[in-house]
Amino acid sequence: MATRVDQVKATLQPNDHPYRNGAWTPVFEEVDRDDLEIIGTIPADIDGLYIRNTENPVHDSIGRYHPFDGDGMIHTIRLQGGKASYRNRFVRTEGFEAEQAEGGPLWVGIMGKPDDSKRKGWGAHGSVKDSSSTDVVVHAGAILSTFYQCGEGYRLDPETLETLGTAGWVPEDGISAHPKVDEATGELLFFNYSTKAPFLQYGVVGSDNQLKHLVPIDLPGARLPHDMAFTENFAIFNDCPLYWKPELIERNLYIPAYHPDEPTRFGIIPRMGQPEDIKWFDAKPTYVLHWTNAYEDGDEVVLDGYFQNEPVPAPLTNFPAGYESMGASIDLHSFKPELHRWRFNMKTGETKEETLFNDYPVEFGMINQQVAGQPYRYVYSATGEPGWFLFNGLTKHDLETGEADHISFGEQRFGSEAPFIPRANAQSEDDGYLISFITDMAQDRSECIIIDAQNVAAGPVCTIILPHRISSGTHATWATAEQIKAR
Numbered sequence: 001m002a003t004r005v006d007q008v009k010a011t012l013q014p015n016d017h018p019y020r021n022g023a024w025t026p027v028f029e030e031v032d033r034d035d036l037e038i039i040g041t042i043p044a045d046i047d048g049l050y051i052r053n054t055e056n057p058v059h060d061s062i063g064r065y066h067p068f069d070g071d072g073m074i075h076t077i078r079l080q081g082g083k084a085s086y087r088n089r090f091v092r093t094e095g096f097e098a099e100q101a102e103g104g105p106l107w108v109g110i111m112g113k114p115d116d117s118k119r120k121g122w123g124a125h126g127s128v129k130d131s132s133s134t135d136v137v138v139h140a141g142a143i144l145s146t147f148y149q150c151g152e153g154y155r156l157d158p159e160t161l162e163t164l165g166t167a168g169w170v171p172e173d174g175i176s177a178h179p180k181v182d183e184a185t186g187e188l189l190f191f192n193y194s195t196k197a198p199f200l201q202y203g204v205v206g207s208d209n210q211l212k213h214l215v216p217i218d219l220p221g222a223r224l225p226h227d228m229a230f231t232e233n234f235a236i237f238n239d240c241p242l243y244w245k246p247e248l249i250e251r252n253l254y255i256p257a258y259h260p261d262e263p264t265r266f267g268i269i270p271r272m273g274q275p276e277d278i279k280w281f282d283a284k285p286t287y288v289l290h291w292t293n294a295y296e297d298g299d300e301v302v303l304d305g306y307f308q309n310e311p312v313p314a315p316l317t318n319f320p321a322g323y324e325s326m327g328a329s330i331d332l333h334s335f336k337p338e339l340h341r342w343r344f345n346m347k348t349g350e351t352k353e354e355t356l357f358n359d360y361p362v363e364f365g366m367i368n369q370q371v372a373g374q375p376y377r378y379v380y381s382a383t384g385e386p387g388w389f390l391f392n393g394l395t396k397h398d399l400e401t402g403e404a405d406h407i408s409f410g411e412q413r414f415g416s417e418a419p420f421i422p423r424a425n426a427q428s429e430d431d432g433y434l435i436s437f438i439t440d441m442a443q444d445r446s447e448c449i450i451i452d453a454q455n456v457a458a459g460p461v462c463t464i465i466l467p468h469r470i471s472s473g474t475h476a477t478w479a480t481a482e483q484i485k486a487r
Helices: 094-102 324-329
Strands: 003-008 030-035 038-040 049-054 072-078 083-090 135-139 143-147 152-154 163-166 180-182 187-193 200-205 209-214 234-239 241-243 255-259 266-272 280-283 293-297 298-308 337-345 351-357 362-368 378-382 391-398 404-408 413-415 420-422 432-440 445-453 460-465 476-480
Touching: 038 180, 049 135, 049 432, 135 180, 135 476, 163 280, 200 234, 234 293, 234 298, 266 337, 280 337, 280 351, 293 378, 337 362, 362 391, 432 476
Parallel strands: none
Antiparallel strands: 003 030, 030 083, 038 460, 049 072, 049 476, 072 083, 135 143, 143 152, 152 163, 180 187, 187 200, 200 209, 234 266, 241 255, 266 280, 293 298, 298 337, 337 351, 362 378, 378 391, 391 404, 391 413, 413 432, 420 432, 432 445, 445 460
């Protein structure tokens, strides 16, 4: 039986918002369960923790609600010895605790009017709550949850999910979502962005959770980078031509605009480099949410990610009034991402780029993290439900042969990012498993599925039934038993 640990005080009223209902219906209870029902057999060589962050709103919004505004909730499933246990907890951020005490919302979301916030906010936006609801990694033995428009970075105990507080090394302007953990060194690489010069910072935290390096990276103005990449020797940043309108920032308004006449710029800096060491490269205009990997190839730095063919897509006409553009901006079939490769020659300054796959829109890619920053072969991407920010399947792309292997989650079944779990004594890069939570609307339940990464189309090798239906979500990570005991 599941043990209810807490029932969080929620004031969210019944509503018709497309991202607070259906597969995105939030949950307010925190539970533990150790005797999960298993259909099939959990592979005996899996020993670790699957972790997913989720936007899970507790209160009505001040102004229009965007799904990225929700409070952070961490869901985990611990796999060991063929058994599975589940926990979920809210990230106890300063903003979450303040709204619990208030009994209602205190901050607008990214679609609200900043002046309507009742208190000063966090990060680059300055008027929104740091909900710590975007990304999640494991570093120095703790879970680190982050907020996409820059926040404080919250550490959680991987066994109990107790919020341990903020990461003490975070600079004044916070850190963005998508810090990167290099498993080869144990280092965490991070960045932030703000509305004041130099507009971006880059830092490195050691395996001992101590700040080792922090430098400014000067940009022409306030930008909206969402992700970064790294190789063995370099960190890579982007200056995409989709950013807040400078003249509106001065009026405390944060409305992005796309500038297709401007190039996408990439800055490459040695891992422990200084600002004067950075080299800049121009490429075709686009916006990129996520990168898959990067590596060095002779004089070139190679970067792979999801090139958007329509960074500002046409509004979705079937969405409620006021939400048409928002709906399109998070629908893969609207902004049309495809797996793309950039090559930057560090000697000549030349940029080459090519589309790797354009079979259908894919995003939110995962790789075997043991080859992060190194030459690699496989990417495991999510496919989107048309018209929605929901993942309806996974595609494995073989970058060497050009082949693709796909699995659909099934009708009315929606998953999240699917991290790669290396098999013990693996014989190849794809020798392991993929794991994802599934929200099944037809059966009104949630599951965790495990897939053989070498035979994706065959479907799950096992299905683990969760004690309650959870909200759909996006970013996730896998940590081995050794990594969660590293403190």
